[in-house]
Amino acid sequence: MQQVQSGNEPRDPETVIVGVDVGGTKIAAGIVDAHGQVAGRIQMPTDIRDPEHTLQSIASAIKTSIEASGITPSRVKAVGLGIPGMVDPEQGICLLAVNLNWQNVAVQRWLEQELGLPCAIDNDVSAATLGESIYGAGQGMQDMVYLSLGTGVAARAIIHGQLYRGAHGMAGEIGHLVVMPDGPLCRCGARGCLEALAAGPALALAAQTAIAAGKETQLQVYQQRHGTIRSEHIFAAAADNDALALHILRQAGEHIAYGIYLLTMTFDPQLVVIGGGLASDQSPLLIAIRTRAAHLLAQSSASRAMLSTEAIQVTSMQRDAAIIGAAALVARANSQHKREKQ
Ligand SMILES: [Zn+2]
Incomplete structure (x- = not known):
């Protein structure tokens, strides 16, 4: 169609x-x-x-x-x-x-x-x-990081006004950074990658596993209606205060915040822009990301001086x-x- x-x-x-x-x-x-x-x-x-x-x-x-x-x-x-x-x-x-x-x-x-x-x-x-650095929130910024959250998780950095490519154009592929050793299996073959914990399919899998274990949640209705659970169902249930959906988004947000913390310490950006299918302003996921990132950044005076949580933004270009x-x-x-x- x-x-x-x-x-x-x-x-x-x-x-x-x-x-x-x-x-x-x-x-x-x-x-x-x-x-x-x-x-x-x-x-x-x-x-x-x-x-x-x-x-x-x-x-x-x-x-x-x-x-x-x-x-x-x-x-x-x-x-x-x-x-x-x-x-x-x-x-x-x-x-x-x-x-x-x-x-x-x-x-x-x-x-x-x-x-x-x-x-x-x-x-x-x-x-x-x-696009974000030329037309979006990163206009005029010399150093910024873009983080894409969707079916996969990946980031890229603008350094001195130029996209930093690395040797194979893949610098910033933090979706396959292991953040939970022996965690869930990732499609790349490793266990506990950020993508296996926080990308769209990982959120859906977490919901399905909880339902199979007998958890009571509104998401059962979505599963019956659609035959499966997708990440947008979790966002919808969370907006209705469903406890499981909120828990899943909070956990994913904490893992993503750790990714942002690592990107901050690696690239020292002026701004981190979050885009992709899971990026939406004021969502429980974004609130969890900001809350956890604030906690991580506050731990040392150096990181505190490097990035404020206001500098973690959702793309305006949607x-x-x-x-x-x-x-x-x-x-x-x-x-x-x-x-x-x-
Ligand atoms: Zn992986």
Whole structure:
């Protein structure tokens, strides 16, 4: 099923960029103007039968988004793509994306040939981090950290105004930091990773385990109604003061706060922005994150001076962050190109 929302014509009548957020189950795309305004947002299922079909579903999402925005196609200057995996942005190759069944896929070349437009690619969390630093809460900040909480957990840092990539573009993958030795099994094979304790599927699993053990909770109703429990059900039950849902979010919040504490001590950021499907302001999860982070940071005078809990914020870009971030990859590629020419 395809969801199309007609958008307003972007403010800048000149050129626009298509930003694409590629996920394992759905592709989101939108037209982004020079001010970071988004039009023609669409969402389509990801066809993961094989790389060719996945690339075709991406191309189709791009074309549908351009049509939905109502802009003249000639105004589209380029395409930016955020991919959930290990990416070589210079070669335009996705080295590994487990959720897409991709290994060494020449994404950039395929899309450029198919669309006749320049294309820039990178890891999806890297893209969202760039978007946050260019258009979001991190505007004008030299040092910031972006933490994505959703189906997975990952962070990226902006250092001296530049995205810090590390040797493989994966610096900040704290989802697989072991925070509870011998804890629950993670999909990476290790036990007690932050992701196995605090990502969306981990919250759902904690609820299902508690219900199987005979815990009384509103979440039983969601399980009967939907045949399963998803993280959004836990947030809904917590808003209704369900004790189990609140307990699960508090525990996850404490683990995430520890992750933020480690990121703070590693990168000394001015700001930590939380994005992704689990990021929502004033939620019990966010309150637990702030409370625990305040406790951890207060323990030493050094960490107290480094980050206040007010500097832990939820993204203001919400659902557009990934699309805007993907478009920001094009701006980055252009500025690198200019620097190389000088
Ligand atoms: Zn792991």
